[in-house]
Structures are given as structure tokens and as C-alpha cells.
Amino acid sequence: MLQSLSIKSLYVLALAEEEGVGTAYEYFAKRLVLGRWLKLQPKPRSLLIAGLPEKYGSSLDFLQVAQELGTAVTIIDERPFALEKVQKSLAAAQREGWLTAVSPQFIPVRHLADLGEIGSNFDLCLASEVLQRLDVGEKTNYVAHLQRLVTNIALFAPNGDNGAHTEISGLSGLSLAALRQLVVTAVTGYIDMPPFPPGITRSDAQREQATSGKMEAVAMWGLGFYARLEHFLPTAVRQKKSHIVYALSRNKR
Helix, strand or coil, rough: CCCCCCCCHHHHHHHHHHCHHHHHHHHHHHHHHHHHHCCCCCCCCCEECCCCCCCCCCHHHHHHHHHCCCEEEEEECCCCCHHHHHHHHHHHHHHHHCCCCCCCCECCCEECECCCCCCCCCCEEEEECCCCCHHHHHHHHCCCCCCCCEEEEEEEEEEEECHHHHHHCCCECCHHHHHHHHHCCCEEEEEEECCCCCCCCCCHHHHHHHHHCCCHHHHHHHHHEEEHHHCCCCCCHHHCCEEEEEEEEEECC
8 A cells, every 4th residue: 555665765755854864764664564554454535643743853754655545634733833844844845856745734733632623533643753742641632532533543652661762862752561551452563773873963965975875775775674674573672672662553433
């Protein structure tokens, strides 16, 4: 159902968000999970992006999913600057010829823990780097609202068991056990174990070289191969080294 896009291709979206190779790797890892899962679901007609990332990127990878599925998109967030940021990132991607077929509806909400003002139902919900910024009670309300509004839900959050990553990223985390308590019937797991430290900065020239150079293309191909092997690593290793935990849930409606 999803196209086979390389990390090098997804790097264009990361650059549009003023992010780097680590974000492109993350997008590739999430697409591996989403691609397998979405094959098992009816094709969605409506997508809700239920909150934007707290700090890194603007979830352009989810807009790419929407474009490939031909799905109408609604984006909600309670932070005006985050909604402005995603519109700026989308415009940058479109100037590069990406995401030209998506036209999201942007809805500011008072709080993600109270989605009663969202009257529509949706076939699919995607959210990344959102849950960890909510209080305990707010997390419960957020998930409960989504389960009433949405048929299929995919949530991604920073892995709380990887203390080194949460410290470097400056984000709070969520353990897989805590995520399972929030989304009880979900398929859950660990992803995103790039073989390089976070926070690497590159000059504009280096970024340009990464999008066009042959050696960089080979290196990114190698990263894609590595990402596909993450699933086969021991759970104990993934628990301590993965950057992200995820939950995939289908609700009967």
C-alpha cells in the first residue's frame, strides 16, 4: 500500500523541516512498521494527525503517507507555532516537488486531552512525539478520545527506557509497558536504532552533498538495510537502544 522510499528520498522531507539524516532514518523506520500494518487494513479515506511533534520535525512523513493513500488529512494541535511550522515545512517540501497532492485542514484545539470539539470520525490516526508531553491523566483522555473518533490508530513516542536518548533529545519518554497500559489492545514494539549518535549537525554544503552525492547514496542505502534488521535484534537490546516505542490499534466501530 505504501511506496518503497529510501532514506535518501525521505531526507528531502527532513531537510524541508530543517532536520537531518536521523529524522530521515526515523521516517524510514516508521514506514516499515506502518507499511506492514496498513496492508492489513481497509484503505482509509480520512486521516487525523492528532498533534504535532513536541520538538523535532513536523510529521511530513505522515503527509507523505496521506499522499500515497490518496487520503484527506486533518491536522490538529493546541500550539499555534507548531501549526505554523508544519505549514512552512510543507511549503518547503512542495517547492522540491514533494507533497504536491496533499492539502491538509489545520484545526487549532484548546487541548489534546479534550477532543470533543472534533466532531468528525476518521479512518486512520497517526501521531508521533506527542504522548510524552501530556500528563498522566491527559494521556488517558487523549487515547480515549481517539478510540471514539478513529478506527485505526498508530502512536509513536520517545522510548522512556533509553535514558541516553531522552537526555540528549531533551524529551520525556514513555516505556513500552506504559504505552501498553494506555492502548490495551494494540500491537506494540520498538523501532529507530540509528547506528550514529543524535544531534549531529551538518553544513549546508554537506546537506546538499547528502542529497546528490553517490557515496552518500550508498551510505544511506546501507542505513536502510540496517533499519530492516532492527526487528531481528534481541528485545533487551531494542528496549535499551531504540529511540521510539509504538502502538498500532484497530477499534471496532
